[in-house]
Amino acid sequence: MKQLISIRGLSKTYDSGFQALKHLDLDIHRGEIFALLGPNGAGKTTLIGIICGIVNPSSGTVTVDGHDVVLDYRATRTKIGLVPQELCTDSFETVWATVNFSRGLFGKPRDHAFVEKVLRDLSLWDKRHSKILALSGGMKRRVMMAKALSHQPDILFLDEPTAGVDVELRRDMWEMVRELRDRGVTIILTTHYIEEAQEMADRIGIISNGELILVEEKAALMSKLGKKQLTLQLQKPLNNVPEGLESFALELTDNGCSLVYTFDAQNEQTGIGTLLRTLAERGIDFKNLHSSESSLEDIFVNLVRGR
Amino acid sequence: MNIYGVRSIYRFEMARWFRTLTQSIVSPIISTSLYFVVFGAAIGARMGEVNGVSYGAFIIPGLVMLSLLSESISNASFGIYFPKFTGTIYEILSAPVSTFEVVAGFVGAAATKSVLLGLLILLTARLFVNYHIAHPLWMLAFLVLTAITFSLLGFIIGIWADGFEKLQIVPLMIITPLTFLGGSFYSIDMLPPVWQKIALINPAVYLISGFRWSFYDVSDVAVGVSLGMIALFMLLCLGIIYWIFKTGYKIRP
Ligand SMILES: Nc1ncnc2c1ncn2[C@@H]1O[C@H](COP(=O)(O)OP(=O)(O)OP(=O)(O)O)[C@@H](O)[C@H]1O
Ligand SMILES: [Mg+2]
Secondary structure, eight states, X not given: XXXXXXXXXXXXXXXXXXXXXXXXXXXXXXXXXXXXXXXXXXXXXXXXXXXXXXXXXXXXXXXXXXXXXXXTHHHHHHHEEEEOSSOOOOTTSBHHHHHHHHHHHTTOOOOHHHHHHHHXXXXXXGGTTSBGGGSOHHHHHHHHHHHHHTTOOSXXXXXXXXXXOOHXXXXXXXXXXXXXXXXXXXXXXXXXXXXXXXXXXXXXXXXXXTEXXXXXXXXXXXXXXXXXXXXXXXXXXOSSOOTTOGGGOEEEXXXXXXXXXXXXXXXXXXXXXXXXXXXXXXXXXXEEEEEEEOOHHHHHHHXXXXX | OOHHHHHHHHHHHHHHHHHTHHHXXXXXXXXXXXXXXXXXXXXXXXXXXXXXXXXXHHHHHHHHHHHHHHHHHHHHHHHHHHHHHHSTHXXXXXXXXXXXXXXXXXXXHHHHHHHHHHHHHHHHHHTTOXXXXXXXXXXXXXXXXXXXXXXXXXXXXXXXXXXXXXXXXXXXXXXXXXXXXXXXSSOGGGSOHHHXXXXXXXXXXXXXXXXXXHXXXXXXXXXXXXXXXXXXXXXXXXXXXXXXXXXXXTTOO
C-alpha cells in the first residue's frame, strides 16, 4: 500500500467557533518527505495535532497504516513521533531522564544502547547529565527531536523544525532528516521557508485558511519554476491583447499598462524576438521592459492570495 | 495495557518529589509537630478524655487526615497542572496511553507520596503522645483509600485550574475548613444537636471518624457508612475524570 496516512473530509472547528480546517483530503505516501507549506494560522499545527492525538477532530477521518487515529489510537500513536512547534521541555530534568521517559511513555522497554545512539546522533551525548534549563535553544530543540525518536517511530512530524535555528544547525537538521528517510521513516514537516521545502521535500502541499490548495511532486512544481516572465510597460494602455498575438500566452496587467509574456527559459526558441518584432509592426510602443523568474515563492504567494 | 507508560509517569512524578524531598516532607512534619505542641501538650494537658481517649491521642487521626487531604490534593493537582502550564502535556496527549493509564501514573504517585507522609506523621506523633492502633490493617486501608480519592480530586483540580491561584484556592478555601470542622480536634457529639446534624453533610466527618475508629474503636458515625462515603466520593471523581478525557475538557481542544 502506497499511502501511509490518509485523511478524508477532515474538519476542525474550535470551541471559539473558528474553523481551522475545512474538509481536507490528503494522502501521505510511505517513505516520503512531505512538506506542508502555509502562512501563519493556515491550520498546519491543527492538522498535525489531529493526526497525533492532541486535538480532537470535528468531523472526517484520519487513518495511519489502516488504523483510525481516534478509535485505534494505541496502534497509530505508537508509530508516530512528534516534535512540536513550541519548545516545551521539563526544565529540571536531565537530558538522559527526559529521553528515557519518552521512550517508556510510548510503551517501549528501556534500551540504553538505543537512547545513547539517538543522543550521539544529535550531538547531545556530552550533555546527557545536564538539566534542560541549562541548554541553549538549539540544543533544546534537539532534545525534543531525541524525545520524538526515542521510541523508534515509523513516522516523524516536525512542526517548523528550523524556526530559530542557525544556518549550520539547519543544515545538520536537514541531513538528519534525510538519513531518517533513508532508514525508511516517513517525514512530514511544516515550514514557512520555501527554500526548506524545496531543499528537503519529495512532495509539497500548500495549505491556506484551512484548505489544501495544492499538492504536488516537487519535481512538477520545480518545472513551473523554470518559467520566466517578460514584462513590457506600455506607452499607451491597451484594452485587450492585440489580435494575431494569441499564440503567445500574453496577459494584460496593471490596468492594461503592462503586457506580460510567460515563456519557458529552457526552450531554444523563447519567441521573444518574434514577439517584439510583431509588436513593433503593430506600432505598440513600450517604455521599459524587464524579465523575471517565477519562484516557488511567487507561486505560493499567488495561490494564497488568490483565496 | 501500556505498563511502561504508567511506570514512566509514576517514576517521573516520584523523581520530582525526591528532588525536593526536604521541602516536601519537612514542612508537613514541622507543622504537625506544632499542632502537637499546642493542642496535644499545652492545651491537651488541661482537657479531659474524649470518648475514653486522652486528648493528645484523640487528635492524631484528625491531624494525619488533615495532612493527607491537603498533600494528596496539592501533589496531584500540581503534577498534572505543571505539564499543562509548560506545554509538555503534548507528549502525554500524543502517547499511546489510555485515560486510566495516565490517571494511574499521576494519581498513583501522588497517593504514594501522601501515604508515606501520613506514616511519617504518625511516627512523628509518637514522639509526643503514646497511642495505639486497634485495627492496623483498616488504618492502612483508610489511609490508602483516602489518599487515592483525594489525589483523584487533586487531579481534577489540576486540570480545571488555569492559574496558580485556582490551584491553591480549593485546598485553602474548602479542604482546610472542612477538615477543621470535620472533627479533627473534637468529637461531633460535643457539638449542639443542630450542628451535629449539619456536620453530617461534611464529607471530612466520615473520613476522620472512620480513621479514628481504626485507632481507638470509637467513631462518630458507623464505620460502614464511612467506607461507603469514601467509595462514593472515589466513584464520583473517577466519573468526572472519565468525562474529562472523553470530552477533552481543558486539555484537548
Ligand atoms: N486552541 C485553539 N482555540 C481556538 N482557535 C485556535 C486554537 N488553536 C489554533 N487556533 C486557530 O486555528 C487557526 C490555525 O492555527 P494553527 O496553529 O493550526 O496554524 P498554523 O498553520 O500552524 O500557523 P503557524 O504557521 O503560525 O504555526 C489559527 O487561526 C488559530 O488562531
Ligand atoms: Mg503552527
